[in-house]
Amino acid sequence: MDMNVSNLACARGGIVILEGVSFTLSAGQILILRGPNGIGKTTMLRTLAGLQPAVEGDVSLSLDHLTYGAHADGLKSTLTVTENLNFWAKVYGVSDITPALSAFNLHDLKDRLAHNLSAGQKRRLGLARLLVTGRKIWALDEPTVSLDVASVQLFADAVHAHCAAGGAALIATHIDLGLKADVLDLGPFKAKPRDLGGFDEAFE
Amino acid sequence: MIAILIRDLRLGLRSGGGFGLGLAFFLIVVVLVPFGVGPQSALLAKIAPGILWVGALLACLLSLDRIFALDFEDGSLDLLATAPVPLEGVVAMKALAHWLTTGLPLTIAAPFLGVLLNMPDQGFGWLVLTLAIGTPALSFIGTFGAALTVGLKRGGLLLSLLVLPLYVPTLIFGAEALRRGAEGMAANTPLLMLAGITAGVVALLPFVAAATIRINLR
Numbered sequence: 349m350d351m352n353v354s355n356l357a358c359a360r361g362g363i364v365i366l367e368g369v370s371f372t373l374s375a376g377q378i379l380i381l382r383g384p385n386g387i388g389k390t391t392m393l394r395t396l397a398g399l400q401p402a403v404e405g406d407v408s409l410s411l412d413h414l415t416y417g418a419h420a421d422g423l424k425s426t427l428t429v430t431e432n433l434n435f436w437a438k439v440y441g442v443s444d445i446t447p448a449l450s451a452f453n454l455h456d457l458k459d460r461l462a463h464n465l466s467a468g469q470k471r472r473l474g475l476a477r478l479l480v481t482g483r484k485i486w487a488l489d490e491p492t493v494s495l496d497v498a499s500v501q502l503f504a505d506a507v508h509a510h511c512a513a514g515g516a517a518l519i520a521t522h523i524d525l526g527l528k529a530d531v532l533d534l535g536p537f538k539a540k541p542r543d544l545g546g547f548d549e550a551f552e
Numbered sequence: 553m554i555a556i557l558i559r560d561l562r563l564g565l566r567s568g569g570g571f572g573l574g575l576a577f578f579l580i581v582v583v584l585v586p587f588g589v590g591p592q593s594a595l596l597a598k599i600a601p602g603i604l605w606v607g608a609l610l611a612c613l614l615s616l617d618r619i620f621a622l623d624f625e626d627g628s629l630d631l632l633a634t635a636p637v638p639l640e641g642v643v644a645m646k647a648l649a650h651w652l653t654t655g656l657p658l659t660i661a662a663p664f665l666g667v668l669l670n671m672p673d674q675g676f677g678w679l680v681l682t683l684a685i686g687t688p689a690l691s692f693i694g695t696f697g698a699a700l701t702v703g704l705k706r707g708g709l710l711l712s713l714l715v716l717p718l719y720v721p722t723l724i725f726g727a728e729a730l731r732r733g734a735e736g737m738a739a740n741t742p743l744l745m746l747a748g749i750t751a752g753v754v755a756l757l758p759f760v761a762a763a764t765i766r767i768n769l770r
Contacts, residue, residue, distance in 0.1 A: 397634050398634060399630060399770070400769070412636065416631070416634045418631070420626055420630070421626070422627040422628035423626060426563060427559070427562065427563070431562070435556075438555035439632075
């Protein structure tokens with residue numbers, strides 16, 4: 349169940365921004381991605397999630413084991429908390445959303461429309477979605493934006509529980525989450541300028 | 553995939569959804585035309601098939617840009633693309649949901665509006681039949697157009713320009729089948745052409761639209 353990433357290069361807007369990224373993520377491990385703004389943390393996570401092709405390099409694990417948590421939570425404002433979670437649970441073939449509601453303290457909010465939630469509550473609902481995916485590897489992009497201290501702790505507990513159960517997490521963040529985690533600094537992998545072959549990129 | 557269909561129907565029916573928008577537009581167009589044309593019932597009966605079809609087509613067009621744009625803005629499209637459901641299936645379900653909230657209500661409402669346009673009696677069956685066969689094609693072609701313009705800010709204008717020419721064959725054969733049916737002539741040929749377009753579009757365009765979305769999400 350290890351994920352081996354070797355010599356990965358990713359591009360954004362036709363410009364290669366990261367190259368030669370290699371790491372291994374094994375079961376139970378938490379890997380924090382660090383690096384200045386624009387270094388390519390989001391781009392790398394999107395590449396790993398299969399939303400865009402890698403310019404070069406290999407990822408050993410099939411996409412069926414990974415779930416991607418983006419900047420946006422993907423919530424529908426006219427659905428209630430329960431309806432939002434139930435939808436993702438059905439898509440991923442999971443039947444019970446109660447553990448996800450408990451883990452992020454959403455029981456009191458479950459009949460509220462997502463439209464009426466605060467930013468932090470929306471974020472918690474977005475993170476609760478991870479628990480109904482049943483995927484082993486979480487690839488998260490700035491998961492703690494707009495969370496208060498108590499909610500960050502809920503999130504850290506959820507990540508620890510997930511890893512204790514044999515999962516793994518890849519988290520791009522700038523703040524200290526209080527997690528026992530390894531750190532991967534993307535700074536040294538910044539790509540040198542190169543030509544991707546002009547207009548051909550549009551037809552690949 | 554049923555979950556996606558149910559979610560889209562629910563979103564369409566709740567406040568801010570597309571349901572009712574197309575229907576109201578259709579109603580307005582068809583009610584206003586007799587006022588514009590004046591009290592000439594023979595002329596109205598003659599142009600009724602064309603008006604009803606053009607009205608239905610424009611009503612379909614109205615809610616197209618919502619199909620993917622809303623999901624793109626709140627990030628659900630990224631998550632759906634990484635979910636264990638084929639993107640082709642997602643696209644097909646979204647097109648089906650669009651038809652159920654737009655095309656189907658139009659089809660059901662059309663006979664009542666046909667009365668306002670003095671449709672001949674034998675035309676009502678044809679009206680429902682041609683719309684029922686033709687509007688799925690409008691939803692599926694429109695979904696393809698929405699996939700092409702996903703991610704563009706205010707892509708509605710471009711979407712209309714891209715989709716309208718693709719709607720023309722459906723309009724020609726749909727209105728022609730209805731006109732012939734209403735005048736009591738044999739309408740099999742245009743009806744079969746209409747059905748053929750719909751069948752082809754429903755079978756092929758979800759794959760094209762899914763490929764387009766994958767490129768647009770990069």
